[in-house]
Amino acid sequence: MATETAAADHGAEGGGLVFHPMDQFIVKPLFGEGEVHWYTITNVTLWMALAVLAVFALMVMMTSRRATIPTKGQSIAEMAYGFVYKMVEDVAGKDAVPFFPYVMTLFMFIVFANFLGLLPMSFTTTSHFAVTVVLALAVFLTVTIYGFMKNGAHFLNLFWVSSAPLPLRPILAVIELISYFVRPVSHSIRLAGNVMAGHAVIKVFAGFAAIAIISPVSIVAITAMYGLEVLVAFIQAYVFTILTCVYLKDALHPGH
Amino acid sequence: MATSTGDGLADATGVAEHGASAPGMPQLNFDHWGNQIFWLIIALAAIYFILSRVALPRIGAVLAERAGTITNDIAAAEDLKQKAKDAEAAYDKALADARVEANKIVAETRAEIQADLDAATAKADAEIAAKAAEGEKAIAAIKADAITNIETVAKDTAAAIVAGLGFSADDAAVSKAVTSRMKG
Amino acid sequence: MEGDLAHIGAGLAAIGSGAAAIGVGNVAGNFLAGALRNPSAAASQTATLFIGIAFAEALGIFAFLVALLLMFAV
Structure with a gap:
């Protein structure tokens, strides 16, 4: 439908523009054609495997020398370690350190999936709600279950704002409860939405490149968007991780 | 829901060429969710295993070791700095000692030379x-001789003159007169 | 005709992106103003800055999502 409208608008000079901004997100079997079952090896499998390999290459192979004076690769691995460790410690508190490998896993997966998705012709796994919803739900369930395990019923103080005047507290409790359950929704849609929006916009600009007069503008716009997307790829991974830490802090210290 | 509506719409608007299995938004094709979730869980488990078993303990150990090494190195550097300071102080002390010693030697030598010189001067003075004195003695002797000689000559001359004038006089009187005259 | 109305709705939903842009600009601008007054405290608040930007931006992303749903799923 987008195609038709655009083609109708520019049909005279462009000879029919073709926009398929969402085609890059299609899940396809990697070998042959056919139905996609839950076990089918698809492009999702390929790009997730590449993300795992990239994590392995950076975090294991680059640090295999255990050098006191690090190489470039080892410095990057150490920087990632220090970055996430400091985030967990500063935002969630010292007693959240046991969750550090868990948070690190989320960060490394998202950052590599985002950056691999920026390669031309690649498939961006983090642009799918299926992926981000699982990630966000994992965080949500961890926080909720751990919060109740550690604090018991005291965890419900999160919703009962004791610093507010008494008549306001039930209203605030409802608002807090809603905001608590909206967390996984916004957490997942933020990541997938940002990544998907950027990639789709690049594809739309690429569609305009079919018109010879506009193509230089289009290429400049693609370059600019690509730069922005590199930034977004990192910032969204950072934001996802830091929000995980913020939620973990709620589980560990539910008092306001 | 997305599949059926999307397909219908796609057919109706003529964008069906990019695959019947592709409804408007692939993200909302719930047929594929199982596949993605399955592979996602495997990928996350793999990353978690890699990180928690191998990578994170290793990097943590490397960072701890580096922090230890840096602390040790700083302590060693502090130590060496102290040693260098000590060595400098010792050098300064040795230099000052040597200077004092040299001054002492110079003073001693000067005193010795002065003593030698004084002794030599005294000796020379004594000799002179x-x-x-010897010279004066000799001169006095010569003078005395000369006076005696003059007296004798004067006496003889006086006696001769007296004799020449036709007077006679004894030698004793002449001698006495000459002597009194010579004394003035 | 139904599709056309959906497109109009999608366009209206895209206004939300502009609103999100105002929100994000507000957060970042106020952070910068504060950071210039007290630069020594700025570094410790970057995490708060990003959290604020993320919350403001999430609502823009919701608007974008509504637009996408109108375009592709309705």
């Missing part, structure tokens, strides 16, 4: 004095 002795020589002068």
Whole structure:
């Protein structure tokens, strides 16, 4: 439908523009054609495997020398370690350190999936709600279950704002409860939405490149968007991780 | 829901060429969710295993070791700095000692030379004095001789003159007169 | 005709992106103003800055999502 409208608008000079901004997100079997079952090896499998390999290459192979004076690769691995460790410690508190490998896993997966998705012709796994919803739900369930395990019923103080005047507290409790359950929704849609929006916009600009007069503008716009997307790829991974830490802090210290 | 509506719409608007299995938004094709979730869980488990078993303990150990090494190195550097300071102080002390010693030697030598010089001067003075005394003695002797000789000559001459003038006089009187005259 | 109305709705939903842009600009601008007054405290608040930007931006992303749903799923 987008195609038709655009083609109708520019049909005279462009000879029919073709926009398929969402085609890059299609899940396809990697070998042959056919139905996609839950076990089918698809492009999702390929790009997730590449993300795992990239994590392995950076975090294991680059640090295999255990050098006191690090190489470039080892410095990057150490920087990632220090970055996430400091985030967990500063935002969630010292007693959240046991969750550090868990948070690190989320960060490394998202950052590599985002950056691999920026390669031309690649498939961006983090642009799918299926992926981000699982990630966000994992965080949500961890926080909720751990919060109740550690604090018991005291965890419900999160919703009962004791610093507010008494008549306001039930209203605030409802608002807090809603905001608590909206967390996984916004957490997942933020990541997938940002990544998907950027990639789709690049594809739309690429569609305009079919018109010879506009193509230089289009290429400049693609370059600019690509730069922005590199930034977004990192910032969204950072934001996802830091929000995980913020939620973990709620589980560990539910008092306001 | 997305599949059926999307397909219908796609057919109706003529964008069906990019695959019947592709409804408007692939993200909302719930047929594929199982596949993605399955592979996602495997990928996350793999990353978690890699990180928690291998990578994170290793990097943590490397960072701890580096922190230890840096602390040790700083302590060693502090130590060496102290040693260098000590060595400098010792050097300064040795230099000052040597200077004092040299000054002492110079003073001693100067005193020795002065003593030698004084002794030599005194000796020379004594010798000169002795020589002068000797000379004076000789001169006095010569003078006395000369006076005696003059007296004799004067006496003889006086006697001769007296004799020449035709007077006779004894030698004793002449001698006495000459002597009194010579004394003035 | 139904599709056309959906497109109009999608366009209206895209206004939300502009609103999100105002929100994000507000957060970042106020952070910068504060950071210039007290630069020594700025570094410790970057995490708060990003959290604020993320919350403001999430609502823009919701608007974008509504637009996408109108375009592709309705």
